[in-house]
Amino acid sequence: MTAASRELPADRLAGASTALSINAQPAASAGTALLSVLLGAAGPDPAGFRLAYAVAAALLALALPAALRLPGGRRGRARPPVSPPSAP
Numbered sequence: 672m673t674a675a676s677r678e679l680p681a682d683r684l685a686g687a688s689t690a691l692s693i694n695a696q697p698a699a700s701a702g703t704a705l706l707s708v709l710l711g712a713a714g715p716d717p718a719g720f721r722l723a724y725a726v727a728a729a730l731l732a733l734a735l736p737a738a739l740r741l742p743g744g745r746r747g748r749a750r751p752p753v754s755p756p757s758a759p
């Protein structure tokens with residue numbers, strides 16, 4: 672979330688933080704529920720765990736293109752290092 676809001680002006684940070692949280696929480700809940708249903712339907716069969724992990728990997732792969740577009744990433748411009756504050 673920090674990377675997504677890094678380039679925003681200070682007056683827009685509160686709204687951006689709220690919007691990111693509103694989007695992230697339902698997505699995390701839906702992903703958890705989906706994996707729980709897959710594991711519950713599989714019972715003690717190890718194939719169910721393989722399916723659940725495959726679905727989780729697919730969801731992560733779907734999120735990768737968006738993550739690579741975040742500012743400040745590999746392709747974003749580098750920020751100068753922040754020096755520690757000087758002693759008074």
